[in-house]
Amino acid sequence: MTVTLALQLAIAGISVGSIYALVALAIVIPFKASGVFNFAQGEIVTFGAYAALILTQLALPYPVVFVGVLLIGVVGGMLIERTLIRPIVKAPEFTLIIATFAIGLLIKGALALRFGDSPASLDGPFGTDPLLFAGLRFNPTAIWIFACTLLVTFAVLAFFRYTRLGKAMRAVSISPEAARLMGIKVETVYRWSWAISTAIGTVAGLLVAPLIGINPEIGQLILRGLLAAVIGGFTSIPGALIGGLAVGLIETFAGVIVGSTFKNLVPFLLLMLLLVVRPQGLFGVAAIKRV
Amino acid sequence: MSLRDVLPGMVVIAALAIFGAMVGSYPAYLVSLAMINIIAALGLNLLTGNSGQISLCHSSFMAIGAYGATLFTARYGLPFWISIPLAAAISALIGAALGFPARRLTGLYLALATLGFLQIVQLGIEEFADITGGVRGMKVPKPELLTGLRVSEYGIYLVVLGVCALAIWTARNILRSRIGRELNAIRLSPHAAQALGISVARVKLTAFALSAAFAGVAGGLMAVVVGFIDPVEFGVSASLRQITFIVVGGMGSVAGSVIGASVLSALPEVLRPVKEYSDIIYTLILLGFLLFVPRGLVTVWDRLVVLVRPAAPAIGPEERAR
Numbered sequence: 058m059t060v061t062l063a064l065q066l067a068i069a070g071i072s073v074g075s076i077y078a079l080v081a082l083a084i085v086i087p088f089k090a091s092g093v094f095n096f097a098q099g100e101i102v103t104f105g106a107y108a109a110l111i112l113t114q115l116a117l118p119y120p121v122v123f124v125g126v127l128l129i130g131v132v133g134g135m136l137i138e139r140t141l142i143r144p145i146v147k148a149p150e151f152t153l154i155i156a157t158f159a160i161g162l163l164i165k166g167a168l169a170l171r172f173g174d175s176p177a178s179l180d181g182p183f184g185t186d187p188l189l190f191a192g193l194r195f196n197p198t199a200i201w202i203f204a205c206t207l208l209v210t211f212a213v214l215a216f217f218r219y220t221r222l223g224k225a226m227r228a229v230s231i232s233p234e235a236a237r238l239m240g241i242k243v244e245t246v247y248r249w250s251w252a253i254s255t256a257i258g259t260v261a262g263l264l265v266a267p268l269i270g271i272n273p274e275i276g277q278l279i280l281r282g283l284l285a286a287v288i289g290g291f292t293s294i295p296g297a298l299i300g301g302l303a304v305g306l307i308e309t310f311a312g313v314i315v316g317s318t319f320k321n322l323v324p325f326l327l328l329m330l331l332l333v334v335r336p337q338g339l340f341g342v343a344a345i346k347r348v
Numbered sequence: 349m350s351l352r353d354v355l356p357g358m359v360v361i362a363a364l365a366i367f368g369a370m371v372g373s374y375p376a377y378l379v380s381l382a383m384i385n386i387i388a389a390l391g392l393n394l395l396t397g398n399s400g401q402i403s404l405c406h407s408s409f410m411a412i413g414a415y416g417a418t419l420f421t422a423r424y425g426l427p428f429w430i431s432i433p434l435a436a437a438i439s440a441l442i443g444a445a446l447g448f449p450a451r452r453l454t455g456l457y458l459a460l461a462t463l464g465f466l467q468i469v470q471l472g473i474e475e476f477a478d479i480t481g482g483v484r485g486m487k488v489p490k491p492e493l494l495t496g497l498r499v500s501e502y503g504i505y506l507v508v509l510g511v512c513a514l515a516i517w518t519a520r521n522i523l524r525s526r527i528g529r530e531l532n533a534i535r536l537s538p539h540a541a542q543a544l545g546i547s548v549a550r551v552k553l554t555a556f557a558l559s560a561a562f563a564g565v566a567g568g569l570m571a572v573v574v575g576f577i578d579p580v581e582f583g584v585s586a587s588l589r590q591i592t593f594i595v596v597g598g599m600g601s602v603a604g605s606v607i608g609a610s611v612l613s614a615l616p617e618v619l620r621p622v623k624e625y626s627d628i629i630y631t632l633i634l635l636g637f638l639l640f641v642p643r644g645l646v647t648v649w650d651r652l653v654v655l656v657r658p659a660a661p662a663i664g665p666e667e668r669a670r
Binding site: 169 | 396400402449452453455456457459460461463464465467468471472475585588591595624625627628631632634635638639642
């Protein structure tokens with residue numbers, strides 16, 4: 058493998074990895090705040106891609122589409138939290154896991170009713186001509202995705218560190234009861250954790266659409282996002298970013314090293330291995346109970 | 349076991365056998381599928397309902413049963429009544445192998461591990477296309493009793509009926525045995541079970557192997573009844589369908605598996621006029637039961653019984669599971 062090829066692969070890995078990182082981030086935030094693990098996140102990404110498609114078909118300029126998709130995500134997240142999640146937030150883990158799975162299937166079913174399974178495509182904001190730099194080819198869409206991912210990650214980090222709501226979210230994640238006694242509205246925290254998470258999800262859909270096209274199976278991304286979240290340790294924001302990029306890189310390089318037949322198996326074998334050897338991830342703290 | 353216990357079951361089996369002989373092949377086919385769903389649900393219920401281990405890969409064990417049995421028949425000419433038990437045994441072994449890492453995991457982590465396993469099986473089927481037919485699927489040879497001796501459709505119907513009855517009887521007896529009590533014990537309190545000398549790790553392994561064996565049998569039968577298998581049939585939505593069976597019927601109860609699988613197997617036929625909405629309706633039923641009737645239809649039945657016979661002693665679900 059030449060250096061150029063390796064670098065070119067690294068670029069490809071980082072660009073798909075950015076999307077995985079966004080999905081992981083969207084999973085981590087409500088899990089951190091309320092302990093609810095959202096298996097519907099993949100379908101929320103799909104939803105975001107279709108929302109972007111509709112807004113683009115209305116001939117809106119890209120920045121407006123971007124903001125529109127973001128707002129749809131915020132409102133959608135609040136709706137899901139209020140109607141479906143809040144009644145069961147204290148239910149057993151089994152209920153929560155199956156319920157979020159079911160919510161994903163509902164979104165998928167609704168999208169299938171409206172759009173069928175014919176694929177569509179969406180143009181990126183900067184065209185498809187690759188930029189040449191130092192003998193390497195850079196897809197402008199991939200650079201844009203990577204930049205957005207970095208921006209979102211640092212925005213989320215800053216949010217948790219400096220804003221009142223972010224601090225409240227951290228307090229709630231440590232102890233909802235204590236936080237409530239300190240005057241924090243736990244419901245508000247839950248609502249915004251979902252709003253932020255689904256907004257990241259829908260934006261991820263908008264970003265990934267030019268790269269992989271729009272079809273009902275975009276939601277499969279969640280499997281990679283899950284692995285990224287596991288690598289990152291489920292509760293760590295930088296962990297989600299690093300996990301996502303790691304999954305992207307591993308997948309891309311595995312494609313060259315073990316051949317494309319087994320390329321797809323590698324992430325899942327890794328997931329199993331990681332869950333057995335180090336379930337708390339590489340960045341998380343040991344939250345798992347051994348029995 | 350007294351005659352009074354056996355008689356209702358015998359009557360139902362006889363009635364179903366006569367039903368299969370009288371109706372056309374399509375209704376018999378639907379009833380066969382429902383009975384296969386019951387077998388799968390029984391296995392999942394032992395694992396999830398009784399021992400409390402969440403599994404998103406039950407359909408993978410059906411896949412192992414289906415592909416295993418089909419390959420044994422197609423490649424080595426084994427008749428179905430050898431290839432299906434053989435495939436189910438392999439499925440149970442793989443289930444135990446999965447239980448090995450899974451015994452240290454609970455809840456969410458177990459869900460993720462089983463989801464990962466499901467993907468590995470799916471991709472395995474898709475990637476090894478020269479053996480499994482890949483995404484294009486595989487035709488299942490017509491079932492033969494011995495080489496050259498074909499089994500009629502009604503014959504297979506009777507086989508499925510017999511196996512289903514056997515599966516119900518087995519599940520019921522497992523729950524009444526030491527193993528069944530251990531399964532319930534590690535759900536209710538793993539720590540207390542451990543303190544009482546139950547090896548939680550061993551019981552989890554047993555639960556995974558048992559449920560995989562049931563799923564393997566169901567998968568093998570399904571391959572024979574449907575006559576065609578492809579990986580889509582064994583994806584995560586199939587797993588979720590089986591979870592819906594036990595949630596709607598009743599977790600941790602044999603009757604729950606039977607009721608849930610029967611009722612929901614009839615649903616696609618009922619929903620035929622509104623076919624495009626059937627996925628959504630199915631999911632709404634799952635959500636509705638999860639939120640409002642978490643103990644499933646069996647408790648509705650119990651409530652009715654109490655209404656009719658107010659003097660009957662109130663029995664909690666934990667009591668009933670014994």
